[in-house]
Amino acid sequence: MPIPGLGLVGPSANGKLLDPRTIILVLIVLVTLTIFLFVGQILKRRPESHIDPAIIRNFNKRVTTWLTICALLVVALFFQIKVVTVVLFGFVSFWALREFITMTPTRRGDHRTLFWVLFGFTPLQYVLVGLDLYAIYTIMIPVYASLFIPARIAFTSDHKRFLERTAKIQFGLLICVYSLSHAPALLNLDDLVTFNTSAAQAGDQAMLPDGAVPWDGSTAGLLFxxxxxxxxxxxxxxxxxxxxxxxxIAPSVNTTKTWEGLIGAACCTVLVAMLLQSLLPVTPFTWYGAGFMALLISVMASSGSMTMSAIKRDRRVKDHGTLVMGHAGVLDRIDSLCFAAPIFFHATRLFLDGENRIMFGATKEAVAMFFTGG
Amino acid sequence: MKQITVPVLAAIAKILSGATLRWVDCEPDTCQRIYFANHTSHLDALVLWSSLPKNIRALTRPVAAVDYWQGGPIRRYMATVFDVLLIDRKKIKVHNSPIDMMIREIGNSKSLIVFPEGGRNVTGEMREFKSGLFHLAKKRPDLELIPVYIDNLNRVMPKGEFLPVPLLSCITIGAPIFLESGESKAVFLGKARNAVLKLKEA
Incomplete structure (x- = not known):
């Protein structure tokens, strides 16, 4: 008898991008952010309150950014156009990479390489995601771009700090473009979901774990x-x-991030995810599956902000640049998103796949499958 | 036609350069000014001009070398769009002084953008200023001389490259300096150069 799996309640019944439950979630998020926006504005106008104005400023900036991103995503998904979402993330990537390269010094010899990275690999990655060419978009940047970048720099006959320069450009491309592109790639999992649906509709209900019902959600739910x-x-x-x-955790990297924060945030995020999945199931996971995913997301998100803190700290010590200061700091807002995206994408893909669906029930094979991939 | 092309090209220049404009101890004003800046990229004049507020932009002309801006139809077109005042570096003589020409061209209303280094610095180190700024200040002491520091544009489009890499850049505009009475040329030019350098840290 199959034991209910961690991965799936059941496959989706429609191939649409948005479903009613996701719309409810989106509305809740938009309303919450709008309330936050008002609270932030009220606090800003009350200098007599005892809250540090820097915190309020930071809070307001974050709220505005997220309200903008959510609003744009809603527009994109409301019209059922995947392309718009992909392009939106593409622009965010482009801007983040631009900030990253501005922050890290490069040499004259890197100019043409940077041109190819910004105008070649970045758009191409998102085109591939848009076309759902999984086999290519998962390896293009880590393999092909990683080979192209050092080779192109070598051709410019400037060997000074060669490895350092290569690593900087590769890392920027990997974090800002490759990693982030896995967020809109979640919409591609639709194929997997619809494939399962047709199998389920063909009377193959036995494939589903006991007591599970076919999932009628959408991939936009996953993204949100x-x-x-x-x-x-x-x-x-x-x-x-x-x-x-x-x-x-690391005083020389970030003076505010603590172990209590890391662990507390992870535990609370798990609880929030479990509660959300029980009340408003926007994902195909079971409630404990959603909790596990939230744990992955939270740990990766914290790692992302720590990594970016380390990079920024390294740069700030060396030069007090005013270059990125005047801008909103896109990179600042998306560092956690970048780190969590590929992990969440691959874990979801693993669980959504019909063959792996009950793997957490079948413990032995599951563990084997998890570590060996088959 | 110019009403459309100028704002569009200015917007493109601003987006490509990602320029942040900072006014430090200085406010935007339509009074007659000479903006003098460090020169690291061909884009300097265009980006600085594009970043200025619209009403100031309309009164400001960049000064640039004729040998570059007459090379090829695109550059020639850009020079007319951005209202560039072209100077022939090879034909500078006493009776054909570019200073007189600049003073003639600005009249009583226009401002200028000049690059007193005379050419782009390649190493990143600012070159010594040419004397033009001193003569300009001497002949028109009423002009406000505004130092401008342009940061990172050399990475957007370095010398010898024709495709821009749109990194972020920063333009800092500082407090005006004036020619003091009896100040020698060398002292004044050093002061002007330091005023630009100081903005790097501002």
Whole structure:
């Protein structure tokens, strides 16, 4: 007898991008953010309150960014156009990479390489995601771009700090473009979902775990679940750091991030995800599956902000640049999203795949499958 | 036609350069000014001009070398769009002084953007200023001399490249300097150069 799996309640019954439950989630998020926006504005006009104005400014900036991103995503998904969402993320990637390269010094000899990275690989990655060419978009940047970049730099006959320069460009491309592109790639999992649906509709109900019903959600639900969890995790991390933070993880990298924040945020995010999945199932996961996913997301999100802190700290010590200052700091807002995206994408893909669906029930094979891939 | 092309090209220049404009101890004003800046890229004049507020932009002309801006139809077109005041570096003589020409061209209303280094610095180190700025200040002491520091544009389009890499750049505009009475040429030019350098840290 199959035991209910961690991965799936059941496959989707429609191939649409948006479903009613996702719309409800989106509305809740939009309303919450709007309330936050008002609260932030009220706090800004009250200098007599005892809250640090820098925190309020930071809070307002974050809220505005997320309101903009969510609003744009809603517009894109409302019209059922995957392309718009992919292009939107493409522009975010482009801007983030631009900030990253501005922040890290490069040499004259890197100019043409940078041109190819910004105008070649970046758009190409999103075109591939849009076309759902999984086999190519998962390896293009880590393999082909990683070979192209050092070779192109070598051709410019400037060997000074060669490995350092190569690594900088590769890392920027990997984080800002490759990793982030896995967020809109979640919409591609539709194929997997519809494939399962047709199998289920063909009377193959036996394939589903006991008591499970076919999932009638949409892939946009996955994307929103992911984005909301990253934001919840970031927010909780901040709150835990402020309220209970005692043991700083790495004082030389980031003076505010604490172990209490990391663990507290992870635990609370798991609870939020479980609650969300029970009340408003926007993902095909079971409630404990959603909790597991939230744990992955939260840990990766925290790692992302830590990594970016390390890079920024390294740069700031060396030069007090005013270059990126005047801008909103896109990279600042999406660092956690970038780190969590590929992990969430691959874990989801694994669970959505019909053959792996009950793997957490069948423990032995599951573990084998998880570690060996087959 | 120019009403459409100028704002569009200015917007493209601003987007490509990702330029942040900072006014430090200085406010935008339509009074007659000489903006003098460090020169690291062909884009300097265009980006600085594009970043200025619209009403100031209309009164401001970049000064640039004729040998570059007459090379090829695109550059020639850009020079007319951005209202560039072209100077022939090879034909500078006493009776054909570019200073007189600049003063003639600006009249009583226009401002200028000049690059006193005379050419682009390649190493990143600012070159010594040419004397033009001193003569300009001497002949028209009423002009406000505004130092401008342009950061990172050399990475957007370095010398010898024709395709831009749209990194972010920053333009800092500082407090005006004036020619003090009895100040020698060398002292004044050093002061002007330092005023630009100081903005790097501002």
């Amino acid at each position: 679940f992911f984005i909301v969890m990253v934001q919840v995790s970031d927010m909780l991390h901040f709150v835990w750091d402020r309220l209970f933070g005692k043991y700083v």
